[in-house]
Structure formats: C-alpha cells, structure tokens
Amino acid sequence: MSTQLPKHQLAAASHRPELRSRLHRFFSDHRRPLAVGAVGALILVGLLAGWSVTPGLLAEELEERLEDRFGLDLELNDLEMGRRSVALTDLSLSSPEGDLELQIDRLRVMGDLTDLAQRREGALERIRIDGAQLTFDLDHPAAASRVAAWRDLLSSGPEVESEPEIEQTSGLGSLDRWFRLLQDDAHLEVVQADLRLIENGEIRGILSVDRSGVTRRGAREFELEGQARHDDGRLDWDLRANLGELSAHGTVGWSDLPVAELLRRFPQLPVVEPEEIRSSGRARVRADGSTRRLTAEGLAQVAGLHLDSEVLADQPLRDLSVRGEGAAVVDFSESRFELLGSRWSREGVEAALDVSGSWNEGWRLEASAELPQSDCAELIRAAPAGLLGDFKGMELEGKLAGSLLLELDSRSPKATELDIDVDDRCRFVESGPLPHPDDLRAAFRQTTRGHDGEVVHIFETGPGTEAWTAIEEVSPFFLHAVLASEDAGFFRHSGFATYAVESALERNLGAGRFAFGASTLSMQLSKNLFLTRDKTVARKAQEVLATWWLERHFSKQEILELYVNVVELGPGVFGVRDAATYYFGRHPLDLSPAESVFLASLLPSPVDRSRQLQEGELWSETRQHIAWMLRHMERKQRLDAVARDHGLAQLEAFTFAGSDRTELPADPGDLGEPGELPFPTHYERRPGQEQKLSWWKRRFG
Numbered sequence: 001m002s003t004q005l006p007k008h009q010l011a012a013a014s015h016r017p018e019l020r021s022r023l024h025r026f027f028s029d030h031r032r033p034l035a036v037g038a039v040g041a042l043i044l045v046g047l048l049a050g051w052s053v054t055p056g057l058l059a060e061e062l063e064e065r066l067e068d069r070f071g072l073d074l075e076l077n078d079l080e081m082g083r084r085s086v087a088l089t090d091l092s093l094s095s096p097e098g099d100l101e102l103q104i105d106r107l108r109v110m111g112d113l114t115d116l117a118q119r120r121e122g123a124l125e126r127i128r129i130d131g132a133q134l135t136f137d138l139d140h141p142a143a144a145s146r147v148a149a150w151r152d153l154l155s156s157g158p159e160v161e162s163e164p165e166i167e168q169t170s171g172l173g174s175l176d177r178w179f180r181l182l183q184d185d186a187h188l189e190v191v192q193a194d195l196r197l198i199e200n201g202e203i204r205g206i207l208s209v210d211r212s213g214v215t216r217r218g219a220r221e222f223e224l225e226g227q228a229r230h231d232d233g234r235l236d237w238d239l240r241a242n243l244g245e246l247s248a249h250g251t252v253g254w255s256d257l258p259v260a261e262l263l264r265r266f267p268q269l270p271v272v273e274p275e276e277i278r279s280s281g282r283a284r285v286r287a288d289g290s291t292r293r294l295t296a297e298g299l300a301q302v303a304g305l306h307l308d309s310e311v312l313a314d315q316p317l318r319d320l321s322v323r324g325e326g327a328a329v330v331d332f333s334e335s336r337f338e339l340l341g342s343r344w345s346r347e348g349v350e351a352a353l354d355v356s357g358s359w360n361e362g363w364r365l366e367a368s369a370e371l372p373q374s375d376c377a378e379l380i381r382a383a384p385a386g387l388l389g390d391f392k393g394m395e396l397e398g399k400l401a402g403s404l405l406l407e408l409d410s411r412s413p414k415a416t417e418l419d420i421d422v423d424d425r426c427r428f429v430e431s432g433p434l435p436h437p438d439d440l441r442a443a444f445r446q447t448t449r450g451h452d453g454e455v456v457h458i459f460e461t462g463p464g465t466e467a468w469t470a471i472e473e474v475s476p477f478f479l480h481a482v483l484a485s486e487d488a489g490f491f492r493h494s495g496f497a498t499y500a501v502e503s504a505l506e507r508n509l510g511a512g513r514f515a516f517g518a519s520t521l522s523m524q525l526s527k528n529l530f531l532t533r534d535k536t537v538a539r540k541a542q543e544v545l546a547t548w549w550l551e552r553h554f555s556k557q558e559i560l561e562l563y564v565n566v567v568e569l570g571p572g573v574f575g576v577r578d579a580a581t582y583y584f585g586r587h588p589l590d591l592s593p594a595e596s597v598f599l600a601s602l603l604p605s606p607v608d609r610s611r612q613l614q615e616g617e618l619w620s621e622t623r624q625h626i627a628w629m630l631r632h633m634e635r636k637q638r639l640d641a642v643a644r645d646h647g648l649a650q651l652e653a654f655t656f657a658g659s660d661r662t663e664l665p666a667d668p669g670d671l672g673e674p675g676e677l678p679f680p681t682h683y684e685r686r687p688g689q690e691q692k693l694s695w696w697k698r699r700f701g
Contacts, residue, residue: 073098084125085110099140105131111183122183132193139198179220179243188214190226199264206230206261220244233257233278239285246289251298253282259302270309272316277304292332299325313538317386322346326353335360347382349374362411369404376400376426387538391545395430399423413509418502424494428552434530437553443468446566448574449532459574461565469577471561475591476674476681478576480638481600482564484629487521488636490560491678495522495551496544523547525563557679569602570610583613585657589682593639593647593672594654597626613656623651633675643672 077090087108094101108128115123137143193209212226220243228235235257239250260274271277283298301323308316326342339355350372357365376396383392402422409415435444443462449455461467471479483490489497497520504518519527526546531539550559569579576588576599584595591599601622602609612618618626627648634644674681 081113084112086113095142097140097142099137099142099146101135101137103133103135104129116181119177119181121180124181124186125183126186127188129188129190130192132190133196134193135196135198135203137198139201179216182216184216186216197261204261207235218242224250230261231258247287249284249286251282251284255280270307270312272306272308273304276306277302279303294330294332295327297327299323311536313386313536314534315386315389315538317384317538320384334358348378349382362409364410365406365408367404367406371400371402373399373401373423383541387541388545389538389542390433391542393430393432394428394545394549395432396426397429398426400426408505408509410509413506416502416506416509418498418505420496420498420501428549431549434546434549440529440554440562441558446529446574448528448568457572457574461575467575467577468565469575469588471557471564471679472681474564474576474588474681475596476677477593477639477643478588478591478596478599479560479564479677479681480633480675481593481596481629482603483521483560484633484636484638485600486524486603490521491556493520495520495547519543520547521563522550522559525559525566526550528566528568529562567603569599569606570613571607573606573610581657583656592650593630593633593643594626594650597629597633597647598622598654601625601629616656618651618654623654626651636675638675640673640675642670643674646670646672 073094073096075090075092076088078088080087080089085108087106088104089106091104091107092101093103106129108126108130109124110126110128111124112120138147190209190212193212194205195207195209197204197206207228207230209226209228212228213224215223217223217240222241222243224237224239224241226237233254233256235252235254237250237252239248239252241248256278257280258275259277259279263269263271263274263277279300279302281298281300283296283300286295287293301321303319303321305320305322306316306318307320322344323346324342324344327338327340328342329336329338329340331337336358337356339353342353342355344351344353352370352372353367354369355365355367357363376398379400380388380392380394380396385392388394400423402420404421405417405419407415407417441463443460443465446459446461447455448457459467463470487497487500489499497518500518500520523543526549527533527539527543530546531542554562565575565577567576568574569576570582573579573582579599579602580586580588580591580595583599584591586595598618609622612622630639630644630647633639634641639647
C-alpha cells in the first residue's frame with residue numbers, strides 16, 4: 001500500500017516537478033540495478049531493519065531473503081553479529097540480468113541493532129566497506145538499456161506539467177526512511193574500491209578509490225570526500241550535497257589524470273594516441289537540480305593531445321598542450337551556457353576569451369577574445385607542430401595585439417556581426433619556405449599543385465617572359481571585373497577583409513552549410529603561388545602567413561599584377577595573356593568589357609566553366625551573370641554607361657576564338673571608359689591603332 005507525501009512536503013517540492021518526477025520514476029523502475037551500485041550497503045541495512053534480528057540468523061537465510069525480496073543473485077561466505085554491529089564477509093551481489101556485479105570483502109554495519117529492527121530514528125551510526133569491486137559489463141545485452149535509462153534521468157527535457165503522486169514504498173519516498181535511520185554525523189566509509197568495465201571482451205580498471213567517506217550533516221545534507229586514482233593520475237573531491245534540494249557544491253581536483261577512458265565514449269573525435277593525454281586542474285563546482293544549473297570555476301590543463309583529421313591537416317597535429325582558467329555556467333532550464341573571464345595560455349602566449357550562447361529552437365553564440373601585446377616570434381613557436389608545416393621556420397620580430405567580437409544567430413543570419421582589430425608591429429626576419437621578394441620581381445618558374453600536392457602545371461613567368469603581361473598592358477576592364485568579382489575592397493584592406501568574413505558567415509548561416517568563402521585577392525594569390533589546394537585548417541593558417549608576408553613585401557599594384565599573371569583561367573591556361581589568346585585570340589589589352597567579365601566569371605571553377613568554349617556558346621546562367629555584372633560595375637563606377645551598353649550588346653552575339661569573333665568598334669569612343677584605378681594604365685581601342693592613355697594619364701599625365 002502506498003501513500004502520498006504530506007502536504008507540506010509536496011509544497012516544498014512543487015517548484016521542481018519535472019526533475020523530481022523523473023527521479024521518482026527512475027528509482028522505482030530501476031530499484032534492482034541501483035541496489036547493486038552505490039546504495040548496495042544501505043539496502044542491506046534496510047533489510048536488517050525490516051526483519052526480526054536474531055542471533056541465529058544464518059548467511060544462507062540472508063541470501064534467500066535478499067533473492068526473494070529483490071530478485072538479486074547473492075553469495076555470502078560469513079555473517080557475524082554482535083550487540084552493536086553486523087559484519088558480512090565475502091559478499092557478492094549481481095543484477096538478475098548479469099551485467100552488474102558488486103563484490104565486497106567485508107561490510108560492517110554499526111549501530112543499535114534493536115533500534116534498527118524497530119526502524120527507530122538515529123539507529124545507524126556507521127557503515128564501513130573494505131575491498132569493494134563494482135564491474136559493469138558493457139558487452140551484455142542489458143547494458144544498453146541500463147545506460148539509456150541513466151541518460152534519460154540526466155536529460156533536460158521536461159516531461160510532465162503537474163506534480164506527480166509520490167509513493168512512500170519506492171523512489172525518493174523510500175529514501176526518507178533511510179534518512180530517519182541515520183544518526184547525526186553518521187558515516188559511510190569505503191576503503192579500497194575498484195570500478196571496472198568489460199567492453200569488447202576486455203576488462204579495464206576505470207577508477208580505484210583509496211578512501212571515500214560520506215557523512216550526514218543535516219536532515220538531508222551530506223559531506224562527501226575522498227581520493228581515487230587511475231593509472232598514475234590522482235583524483236580528489238570535497239563536496240556537500242543536499243538531497244532535499246537536489247544540490248551539491250564543493251571542490252574537485254585532479255592531477256596527471258588520463259582521459260583515454262572518457263574519449264572512448266566519443267569515437268568520432270580525431271584523437272590519436274589517447275593514452276598519452278593527461279589532464280590536471282582544480283575547480284569549485286555547484287550543481288542545483290531544482291534549477292538545473294551547473295557552475296564551475298577554476299583552472300585546468302591538458303598535455304599530450306594529438307589530433308589527426310583530414311579537415312585539420314594532412315599530418316597529425318601533435319602536442320596541443322593548453323592551460324585555461326575561468327568560470328563556466330550551464331543552465332539546462334534556459335538552454336544557455338557561459339564561459340566568463342577565461343584566460344588561455346600555450347608556450348608563453350596568453351589570450352582572454354568570453355563566450356555565451358543558447359540552443360533553444362536554434363542557437364545563438366556571442367564571443368569576445370583579446371590577445372594582449374605578444375611577441376611575434378612566440379606566436380609562431382606556440383603554433384602546434386603540423387599546423388604551419390614549413391612555415392614554422394619563419395622568424396619574426398616585434399609585437400602583435402588584437403581583439404575580436406562575434407555574434408551569430410542561426411535564426412537570424414542577417415544579425416551576424418564581426419569586428420576584428422589588430423595592432424600589427426611584426427617584422428619578418430626569415431621568410432621560411434617563401435622566396436626572396438626580388439625573386440618574384442624577375443623571371444621565375446611557377447609550379448601549380450593539386451589537392452594532394454601533385455604537380456598540375458609548371459610554366460615560366462615573370463617580367464621579361466612570354467607569359468608575362470605588365471599591368472599597364474592589361475585591359476582595365478578586366479582588372480575591374482576581377483576586383484568586382486573577387487575582392488571589391490582590395491585597395492582598402494591589408495590582406496584580410498573583416499567585412500568579407502562577416503558576409504560569408506551570414507550567407508553560410510542562411511544556406512545552412514559552408515558554401516561561401518571569404519578569401520581576398522591577396523589570399524588567393526598566396527595560395528596560387530605557394531600552397532596546395534587542400535581545404536584544411538592547416539593550409540588556411542599557412543595561407544594567412546603567406547598573405548601577411550605578401551602584403552608586407554609588395555605594393556597593391558604588384559600583388560594585382562602577380563595575380564592576373566598566375567591565376568588559372570582554364571585547363572592548362574594560366575595568366576591573362578594565355579587566357580585572352582585561348583578564348584578570344586586577343587592581346588590582354590584588347591579585351592572588351594563583356595569579354596573581361598566572362599574571364600572573371602570563370603573563377604573559381606575555370607576548368608569546368610571553360611567548356612563553354614568547346615560548346616561554342618555561353619551558358620544561360622553565365623549570360624545572365626555577365627549582364628548583371630556589367631550593370632553592377634556601372635553602378636560602382638568601374639566602367640561608364642557606354643561600356644555597359646557595349647557589353648550588353650556584345651552578349652547578343654557573343655563569340656569565342658575560332659569563330660566569327662566580335663571586332664572592336666571602329667570608333668574608340670564606342671567602347672566606353674573604364675573606372676578609376678590608383679595607378680596609370682593604357683589600352684588600345686583596336687589592333688593597329690595607336691595606344692590611348694587611360695583617363696588617369698589623360699587627366700594627370
């Protein structure tokens with residue numbers, strides 16, 4: 001027969017109905033497996049308290065009564081009873097399914113046995129467990145359902161709307177009886193206990209408890225303290241828990257603790273050699289079950305972390321040692337987390353980071369980071385092995401500082417905000433794998449590599465070679481088309497464009513995938529000149545360093561000139577001279593507005609889009625894109641209305657080399673004028689006609 005809790009107890013619990021309901025149901029539905037776990041000793045005491053204790057009670061009778069009442073498989077070697085204590089020797093308990101087994105060398109219960117038999121308050125003084133071993137067989141079919149039940153208990157989703165009935169005979173109701181049996185300062189002591197797992201036929205020791213104690217300090221308050229070890233690592237805890245409020249607080253510390261066992265639960269992580277990873281730290285923690293809020297404050301560090309993923313790099317990233325300190329809050333009731341005042345350090349480099357976010361019906365992330373004035377050389381040294389490759393050999397002097405603010409909202413991509421501020425006072429002393437700047441101002445051999453590092457093409461270029469075209473000899477229509485398509489703010493940024501990254505984040509959020517990049521023209525050039533086409537984090541980091549180096553050693557005019565002479569524009573077609581001849585049979589200076597926009601439209605998939613030449617006509621989407629770009633360039637003053645109209649007219653009968661190509665207009669003015677550039681250029685109106693200076697030379701020359 002069961003009864004409800006008294007009204008005053010129901011009122012006290014009314015502010016946390018969902019969690020308490022789940023706990024009640026869990027204790028009721030899983031009473032048997034829990035008996036084998038941490039409350040195994042208390043169950044024995046309860047059994048004794050519920051029977052008439054007689055000196056003649058035998059171990060066999062105790063086995064029989066346990067099996068009858070709880071359905072447990074039990075073996076007991078010896079039972080000793082005194083006036084104020086009961087001792088059980090060689091006790092073995094196992095779940096009916098056989099996936100859980102608890103073995104205890106000696107269990108001693110101390111208190112007034114007469115009071116225990118009559119279930120009087122304060123009858124129990126002390127429980128001591130010596131030499132315990134708990135084994136959980138994950139290979140057993142019953143283990144999966146048991147783990148699922150534990151996860152359901154810890155899940156955050158509410159399941160009920162109103163206060164449930166609470167039975168006195170099971171669940172938390174039954175715990176009230178245990179609390180009343182305990183004396184003030186009653187103590188549970190565990191000396192030497194081992195937790196083991198069986199998985200894939202292998203028995204592994206998870207934790208060895210050297211000493212652990214639980215002491216009652218109030219009606220439902222308990223102090224928990226102890227020490228344990230795993231391999232060479234140590235773990236200690238000093239906590240205070242209130243089962244009435246479902247809360248706990250205190251400190252947890254660990255030293256050289258292996259984390260390989262934890263990582264086994266996350267096989268998707270690209271961790272290699274997990275047995276080498278060690279963690280140390282100390283934290284003050286607080287958990288509140290009524291509000292479902294968890295907080296932690298302290299410091300932690302990890303050493304020996306190695307990662308191997310094709311997304312990160314083409315080789316393992318080794319020794320990602322890092323140290324962090326700060327405060328973290330996870331609020332499951334509001335689906336929110338915060339990382340506050342955290343500071344992270346590695347190899348002498350420190351940075352501050354604050355992060356907050358939520359995950360209810362979409363997600364939101366806000367982050368701020370700050371890098372104080374740091375030595376540039378230390379920044380390179382702090383990069384993990386494998387991340388920078390040969391760029392690790394770069395040598396720098398000076399200082400660098402910076403800050404970042406980021407806001408992302410999956411429900412409102414247009415609310416994306418990004419602000420990056422960098423104070424760059426670094427100087428390159430040694431360029432590592434990069435050439436001397438003067439080597440790129442003369443004839444040089446350009447090697448283009450594919451995704452796997454294989455050589456795709458080798459050609460001679462640079463001033464004085466047949467493949468090279470000085471930027472003054474390139475149609476300004478083509479230069480403007482490239483800038484409008486690839487990097488509108490090229491002349492305003494220092495190699496990296498925050499606005500482009502912000503725009504890419506917004507578009508990727510809207511698309512729900514990483515579909516748009518934010519590479520500047522300088523970054524594309526560094527990739528074309530020095531790097532493979534791998535899409536990895538490591539290659540991106542190397543691209544940043546190479547771009548940094550380019551912007552420090554070359555003017556914007558030189559960077560643009562290098563770009564248009566090495567960029568891929570078709571199968572085996574590199575540079576604007578080769579492309580102008582291949583597609584139109586023209587010199588780069590003679591490209592019309594429409595032809596210039598077509599060449600720019602080949603990026604970033606020139607080989608695939610070059611099939612339009614073999615097909616002899618533009619694809620409809622290309623025709624629409626060129627028309628849109630001509631109008632866009634006119635709005636942005638990259639060409640005038642005459643050039644726009646000429647380009648739109650040429651689209652009506654667009655031709656390639658080898659066919660009746662479109663001739664340039666007899667009247668030079670019919671082609672229109674290009675927009676302004678910050679350096680002088682000139683171009684021919686048609687073959688055989690004298691060169692005409694650009695508006696720049698006509699105005700200022």
